[in-house]
Amino acid sequence: MHSITLIPGDGIGPAIVDAAVKVIEATGVPITWDRQLAGMAAVEKLANPLPDATLDSIRQHRLCLKGPLTTPVGGGYRSVNVSLRQTFNLYANVRPAISFEGTATPFKDVNLVIIRENTEGLYAGVEHFIKVDEERIAAESIAVITAKGSERVIRYAFEHARKAGRNKVTLVHKANILKCTAGLFLEIGREVAKDYPDIEFDDRIVDACCMQLVMKPHTFDVIVTTNLFGDILSDLAAGLIGGLGLTAGANIGRDAALFEAVHGSAPDIADLGIANPTAMILAGAMLLEHIGERSAARKIEHAVRAVIRDGRVVTPDLNPTSGYGTQDMADAIVSRISELD
Ligand code: NAI
Ligand code: MG
Numbered sequence: 001m002h003s004i005t006l007i008p009g010d011g012i013g014p015a016i017v018d019a020a021v022k023v024i025e026a027t028g029v030p031i032t033w034d035r036q037l038a039g040m041a042a043v044e045k046l047a048n049p050l051p052d053a054t055l056d057s058i059r060q061h062r063l064c065l066k067g068p069l070t071t072p073v074g075g076g077y078r079s080v081n082v083s084l085r086q087t088f089n090l091y092a093n094v095r096p097a098i099s100f101e102g103t104a105t106p107f108k109d110v111n112l113v114i115i116r117e118n119t120e121g122l123y124a125g126v127e128h129f130i131k132v133d134e135e136r137i138a139a140e141s142i143a144v145i146t147a148k149g150s151e152r153v154i155r156y157a158f159e160h161a162r163k164a165g166r167n168k169v170t171l172v173h174k175a176n177i178l179k180c181t182a183g184l185f186l187e188i189g190r191e192v193a194k195d196y197p198d199i200e201f202d203d204r205i206v207d208a209c210c211m212q213l214v215m216k217p218h219t220f221d222v223i224v225t226t227n228l229f230g231d232i233l234s235d236l237a238a239g240l241i242g243g244l245g246l247t248a249g250a251n252i253g254r255d256a257a258l259f260e261a262v263h264g265s266a267p268d269i270a271d272l273g274i275a276n277p278t279a280m281i282l283a284g285a286m287l288l289e290h291i292g293e294r295s296a297a298r299k300i301e302h303a304v305r306a307v308i309r310d311g312r313v314v315t316p317d318l319n320p321t322s323g324y325g326t327q328d329m330a331d332a333i334v335s336r337i338s339e340l341d
Pocket of ligand 1: 263274
């Protein structure tokens with residue numbers, strides 16, 4: 001029996017998390033879910049975006065499946081997503097982008113994974129305004145890159161490549177301009193690469209990488225990069241394979257792992273029952289893979305891909321005239337899984 005912290009989140013979160021739980025349970029893997037609050041839902045009930053009970057639960061189970069959490073823009077509380085990654089030192093954010101048959105995108109045969117450093121860089125939280133007579137005349141955000149933090153995520157990328165049977169790691173940076181921060185990251189990358197002669201290694205400047213991802217996405221395999229670039233590139237990669245509703249991510253640390261969709265709480269469609277549950281369901285599959293439940297993870301992936309290929313019982317982001325919603329799509333995936341048994 002596996003015990004897993006479950007955070008439904010807000011916006012479309014509770015609906016897609018329900019869908020994911022239904023699909024995961026259909027595989028028969030025995031799981032007890034420890035439901036906890038975070039973000040807006042926790043502020044409303046407990047006046048605290050990240051309650052101790054939630055942190056204790058993750059500390060105890062070391063595994064978490066999390067729905068998206070709304071983060072106030074500008075002021076308000078700090079991103080709970082960023083806090084969770086930093087609290088549990090979830091240093092590697094693994095975001096695969098693999099083409100689906102049956103999605104309306106001109107890009108075929110995309111099969112890459114972005115590994116984003118998840119605790120440092122411009123997300124380190126070192127920022128402030130500079131004020132003169134209470135007027136904000138400037139602002140500074142400091143990117144923090146450590147040799148140790150760079151090495152562990154780059155090493156993770158190479159190990160991931162080996163384990164997943166991938167043969168190239170591309171390090172993405174801006175070392176021509178950010179000579180210190182990006183420079184250090186690149187320098188460590190070149191050193192680590194020497195330990196992996198079986199894996200090809202190259203590097204790209206982030207702007208050129210964006211162009212190439214659109215022109216020749218199939219030339220990428222594993223991308224490893226710093227926090228902000230990884231955040232941006234992974235949404236770009238999600239666009240290549242048919243949208244944010246389709247891509248999942250794992251946040252991996254030494255002592256805990258947290259699985260989520262790449263997308264946010266989608267307030268624009270929150271009450272419509274039409275959110276695509278795929279990303280959240282695939283986050284569940286990544287979790288199962290992580291805990292060694294390989295065949296259950298494969299079943300989910302097969303079932304999701306079959307339902308999308310079929311194109312009938314899918315949410316409107318995939319087929320605008322389908323007339324189906326989140327739970328219909330989840331049910332279609334569940335019945336595919338039972339056919340695979
Ligand atoms: P978003 O990812 O929530 O939405 C962007 C666009 O994609 C919207 O048009 C939305 O309707 C669509 N979309 C997203 N997920 C979808 C799905 N499953 N099915 C169909 N369409 C989907 O990004 P946005 O609007 O910038 O952020 C909303 C909130 O989410 C913000 O407060 C943000 O901070 C938070 N957020 C949280 C994340 C997390 O919990 N890991 C990640 C990204 C954003
Ligand atoms: Mg993002």
